[in-house]
Amino acid sequence: MTDGSPRPDTRERIIAAAEELFRDIGFQKTTVADIARTLSMSPANVYRFFASKQDINEAVARRMTGRKRARLEAIASEPGSARARMRRMLAEMHIMMAEFADADAKIQEMVAVAIAESWRVIHDHIRDIDTIITRLVREGLEAGEFRGVDPEVAGPCVRAAMTRFCHPSVLVMCRDIPQPTLDELIDFILAALGAERQEASHPACETVRAS
Amino acid sequence: MTDGSPRPDTRERIIAAAEELFRDIGFQKTTVADIARTLSMSPANVYRFFASKQDINEAVARRMTGRKRARLEAIASEPGSARARMRRMLAEMHIMMAEFADADAKIQEMVAVAIAESWRVIHDHIRDIDTIITRLVREGLEAGEFRGVDPEVAGPCVRAAMTRFCHPSVLVMCRDIPQPTLDELIDFILAALGAERQEASHPACETVRAS
Structure with missing residues (x-):
């Protein structure tokens, strides 16, 4: 037809x-x-x-990273404070990579090759993640939740500081190293963004400090 | 004789x-x-x-990590502000791993195996680095240069946040990713430690702010 x-x-x-x-x-x-x-x-x-198997590989990688990007964008666009969204988004970045490191040994093989061969798709994905984080940092600055950072610099720094929990090989290698926990590292990153210390994790502290 | x-x-x-x-x-x-x-x-x-070749491997790895630890301890013990020492020490951590990633392909092979096999020596080395960083954070808190962090938590967080520039495999894989620079990430980490923003990198700002 x-x-x-x-x-x-x-x-x-x-x-x-x-x-x-x-x-x-x-x-x-x-x-x-x-x-x-x-x-x-x-x-x-x-x-x-x-044109080649390599082109198909890249297209598959782009499809997979696109799904991950959509999940992160959805969290970044939820209602709530920039701080809470940043925390959820960074935790989700880790969960996505951990699922992936645990479950898809065969797909993991592909990403290892992708990273090693520096495919453009991996670089584009990192740039996309930086864009999402940078936007959220800017919203937090505008809302007075974050302070003292240049969002264009802080965005990539947040992503780089999460490498311990988001890079597939590091995740596997560092499995048995107990400290820091994911929550500790996210708190540390939020502090670097100038977020009020311990606000979300220990609301009681704020009351004590304010009194 | x-x-x-x-x-x-x-x-x-x-x-x-x-x-x-x-x-x-x-x-x-x-x-x-x-x-x-x-x-x-x-x-x-x-x-x-x-008892075995494996025992010799571990002893060699311990000798190598011992040299690296000594270099970091020397910087941590220099005179000067905790902030300046932290900056130099984190830069040195990166330089040591970059030298190593570039120069010693054969030794790198050993460390890759060491990390993969989770030798106790690698874990001990990470714990030693955490101890050095934690002590420096504590000194910075006592000097009023850092604020609002628990040194026992912040030490491992600083080390983990440096993974992008200190993990041998990540260093090689991320070579072509321009952002953040090492200096940007160290500034970000110092901000997380509650150090006054941009003090060291832009002394002029302090004068302006103080006036």
Whole structure:
């Protein structure tokens, strides 16, 4: 039927099939022929949409990082104080990477290669995360919750300071190092942003201090 | 001669020879027989001092981390403000790991294995670094330079926040990510410790603010 009715986007179907195969049989083992077979198409047809396996890898990575970005953006846009949203967003960044470090050994292999090969998609993802954090820092400054920082500098600093809990390899390697806890590190980061100390975690302290 | 005169410590000589071989031919390739040969002794004699190659590896790692600890302790004990010493010490932590990430590919292999196998020596080294940082935070609090932090919590937080610039694998992987700079991250960490903002980097600001 070539009647002009909307067809499922073949490019998207290829990316989805590739991601599923990467999860099932692994990133290195999946061939373009495997991807074509699960979609009942010829490898030549896959190559109409992607110049190489590397291009498919990048598209899958971009799809995955896009989902992560959407989760972080949703938290950053929730109602509530900038401080509370920052705390939830940083905790979510950790949870996403921990899920990933625990569950998807085969996908993890792909990200390790992605980071090692410095794919543009990883850099773009880091830049996107910096943008989300920077925006939230700016909102906190405008609301008088944060102080004394340049959001364009503080955003990347917050992300870098979270490396211990957000970088897939570090997460695995540092599993047995008890200190700091995630909450301690987030408190530390909030203090660097000039947030009133211990406000959220110990509201009682504020009352005592104010009296 | 068995006249009781002090002999060079055989255990130390074995460790020094092993470290040199690890640097020259690599950690995995070096055998106990190689180590024995460079010291003109029998492997059996090496085994009088070390139960296994793994024991020698740990001793070499401990010798290397001991040198790094001494460099950090020297900076922490210099005269000057706690803030300035903290800045220099964190920069030195980065420089030591960067030297190491650049220069000693063969030694790096050993540390990667060390971290992956969670050798006690790596954990001990992290605990030692936390102790040095914690002591400096305490001095800064006592001098009124830092404020509002528990040094026992802040010490490990400072170390964890430096992961981006001090973890060997992260250093290599993040080489091309421009932000934050080391100085920006150290400023951010000093702010988390409650240090007066921008004091050291922009002394002029203090004059303006004080007037």
